[in-house]
Amino acid sequence: MELNNLVCTTTVEEITSSGNVMKKTVHRDASFSLARNEFNDVILLLNIGKKELRYTLRDLKIHKKFVRDGKATIILPGPHVQFMLSNCPPDRLIMFLKTMHTKLECLKKKGFISERQKLKSELPRIIQEISPLTMKDLQTVHEMRAKKMEKSDLFTPKGKKKRKEMDSDDKENMVPRQAKIARKLLVPAGPSKLVLAPVSLNKEQNEVLSAVMQGKNVFFTGSAGTGKSFLLRRIIGALPPQHTAATASTGIAACHIGGTTLHSFAGIGSGRAPLEQCIELASRPQVTQQWKRCHHLIIDEISMVDGDFFDKLENVARVIRQNDRPFGGIQLIICGDFLQLPPVSKGKEKKKFCFQSKAWQKAIEINMELKEVRRQSDKHFINVLQNIRLGRCPDFVYNTLRATALNNIQKHDILATRLCTHKEDVDHINQFHLNKLAGEPRFFISTDTDPAYEKQIDFLSPVPGKLELRLGAQVMLVKNLDVQQGLVSGARGVVVGFDKGNEGILTWIIGITQINPQGMTLDCVEISLSRVFECGQSYVALSRAKSLEGLRVLDFDQRCVRADPEVLHFYYKLHMHQKMQNTDMMDIAKQY
Ligand SMILES: Nc1ncnc2c1ncn2[C@@H]1O[C@H](COP(=O)(O)OP(=O)(O)OP(=O)(O)O)[C@@H](O)[C@H]1O
Numbered sequence: 001m002e003l004n005n006l007v008c009t010t011t012v013e014e015i016t017s018s019g020n021v022m023k024k025t026v027h028r029d030a031s032f033s034l035a036r037n038e039f040n041d042v043i044l045l046l047n048i049g050k051k052e053l054r055y056t057l058r059d060l061k062i063h064k065k066f067v068r069d070g071k072a073t074i075i076l077p078g079p080h081v082q083f084m085l086s087n088c089p090p091d092r093l094i095m096f097l098k099t100m101h102t103k104l105e106c107l108k109k110k111g112f113i114s115e116r117q118k119l120k121s122e123l124p125r126i127i128q129e130i131s132p133l134t135m136k137d138l139q140t141v142h143e144m145r146a147k148k149m150e151k152s153d154l155f156t157p158k159g160k161k162k163r164k165e166m167d168s169d170d171k172e173n174m175v176p177r178q179a180k181i182a183r184k185l186l187v188p189a190g191p192s193k194l195v196l197a198p199v200s201l202n203k204e205q206n207e208v209l210s211a212v213m214q215g216k217n218v219f220f221t222g223s224a225g226t227g228k229s230f231l232l233r234r235i236i237g238a239l240p241p242q243h244t245a246a247t248a249s250t251g252i253a254a255c256h257i258g259g260t261t262l263h264s265f266a267g268i269g270s271g272r273a274p275l276e277q278c279i280e281l282a283s284r285p286q287v288t289q290q291w292k293r294c295h296h297l298i299i300d301e302i303s304m305v306d307g308d309f310f311d312k313l314e315n316v317a318r319v320i321r322q323n324d325r326p327f328g329g330i331q332l333i334i335c336g337d338f339l340q341l342p343p344v345s346k347g348k349e350k351k352k353f354c355f356q357s358k359a360w361q362k363a364i365e366i367n368m369e370l371k372e373v374r375r376q377s378d379k380h381f382i383n384v385l386q387n388i389r390l391g392r393c394p395d396f397v398y399n400t401l402r403a404t405a406l407n408n409i410q411k412h413d414i415l416a417t418r419l420c421t422h423k424e425d426v427d428h429i430n431q432f433h434l435n436k437l438a439g440e441p442r443f444f445i446s447t448d449t450d451p452a453y454e455k456q457i458d459f460l461s462p463v464p465g466k467l468e469l470r471l472g473a474q475v476m477l478v479k480n481l482d483v484q485q486g487l488v489s490g491a492r493g494v495v496v497g498f499d500k501g502n503e504g505i506l507t508w509i510i511g512i513t514q515i516n517p518q519g520m521t522l523d524c525v526e527i528s529l530s531r532v533f534e535c536g537q538s539y540v541a542l543s544r545a546k547s548l549e550g551l552r553v554l555d556f557d558q559r560c561v562r563a564d565p566e567v568l569h570f571y572y573k574l575h576m577h578q579k580m581q582n583t584d585m586m587d588i589a590k591q592y
């Protein structure tokens with residue numbers, strides 16, 4: 001019963017006919033599945049401990065407001081019982097509820113076999129796994145719903161009246177009527193509103209998912225746009241939410257997978273303090289609880305996580321969880337591309353990649369690679385990007401990228417996102433556009449802790465001491481405020497007003513783009529690369545573009561193409577020593 005099997009925590013409540021709870025039991029490892037008997041009845045099976053309970057479905061209600069958090073309530077009015085489900089893998093829960101509801105609706109349409117007929121029947125008794133949903137099932141339910149809506153609209157007294165009014169050629173009444181129907185169609189009532197993820201994983205993504213579901217500590221890598229974050233979202237949907245920490249090295253990347261930053265999950269500040277101090281920080285009750293509850297730690301954009309920080313995390317996890325296994329026994333699901341942005345360097349210290357840490361050697365069991373690029377479809381462009389990724393710039397790459405300088409990529413008044421490598425360039429461009437706005441300028445002056453250090457603060461902080469804004473100005477957050485709400489560093493908005501009572505508070509409309517574009521896909525992008533200073537920086541910027549037509553490189557030069565030799569060596573070793581589980585080894589090793 002693998003397909004329809006749903007393992008979760010459930011509270012079973014037996015209800016009296018007057019609606020009072022008669023009996024209530026909680027089961028941590030309950031397992032639900034769906035089956036059919038010889039009469040084609042839909043049967044809900046509930047396994048708790050060694051007991052199996054069977055419910056033949058006739059009618060049901062589902063509350064699924066928190067389905068994305070892995071929670072739902074199933075009410076069976078017949079046997080007067082309700083199940084409160086929690087900690088379900090969200091994607092599985094959605095699929096399970098959808099299957100149960102759809103199969104039951106299809107059966108209702110066909111009609112139930114009466115108890116009398118069943119008694120007379122000589123069919124052999126069977127109970128078998130329910131078949132997966134088919135297009136026909138979905139179509140049937142869709143038609144039933146449409147009919148129901150039509151009926152309720154035509155035969156309610158109100159509906160009849162409106163019809164009359166329409167017949168009498170009253171155009172004014174026709175408009176709201178049509179609008180009402182259209183709205184109803186868009187927002188159908190009942191459980192059928194559940195939306196299923198329509199896209200499927202490709203073969204290599206499925207292989208990673210299956211390694212993860214086997215409980216392995218997996219690192220999966222791949223070029224930009226091979227669907228690493230896409231796959232992570234599916235992995236998150238397949239794991240129990242209460243025990244899964246979805247994190248990423250940056251706020252914007254965390255936002256893409258609906259998670260939080262690795263730093264905020266870890267609760268050890270910057271992680272630069274001595275280990276004892278980090279452990280002390282992690283011993284705060286709330287942080288400890290997070291570490292203890294976590295069974296699966298997901299990290300996206302691992303290339304930007306510092307190796308020393310990773311070692312500290314591993315140590316803290318073991319101490320807090322009082323478990324000597326790597327990361328205190330937490331399953332690691334890590335992804336990223338080390339040929340993209342490296343960790344932020346710590347002054348003069350040499351930067352340390354995560355794969356150079358002791359914790360990495362200890363913890364990672366399986367390395368896998370996604371090779372099919374999904375962001376771009378043009379083979380020539382993909383080839384150009386692969387060369388840039390490896391730090392190569394043969395003539396055809398040079399010529400192709402130089403030629404993009406002539407592209408006109410501004411379409412339908414939508415400004416291309418401009419990616420810059422340096423803050424001064426950003427300031428200059430922003431001031432130019434700000435001056436073009438008609439409204440009165442408004443200034444916001446910072447309060448610095450020590451005015452004597454104003455210059456240093458200006459240098460270290462991304463926020464100017466004096467901020468100028470006008471109505472209609474494009475603004476961007478430079479600090480994570482609330483990752484869950486999308487208020488992350490790089491979230492973009494437009495100033496739509498200044499709150500009168502509260503000087504200095506901005507009203508936001510959230511759009512999304514970013515300062516650090518790693519992880520993003522952009523339709524139209526304009527790039528200046530002449531001042532690139534980091535390995536992988538050009539590759540990250542260029543690989544955001546979906547197509548060559550939507551890309552404009554203002555000043556392409558071979559010198560901006562660089563790949564870190566240590567990363568190349570790491571990938572080369574992975575392939576040569578056949579550590580990559582799903583690659584054609586020699587073929588790939590030749591690349592590095
Ligand atoms: N199996 C799939 N089916 C359909 N679309 C997919 C699939 N996998 C990935 N994509 C699409 O490909 C694009 C790139 O995916 P994604 O952003 O996850 O790549 P990535 O490997 O994380 O890239 P980066 O390294 O830049 O972060 C997205 O638009 C995503 O929706």
Ligand SMILES: [Mg+2]
Nearest residue numbers: 228229230519
């Ligand atoms: Mg990504």
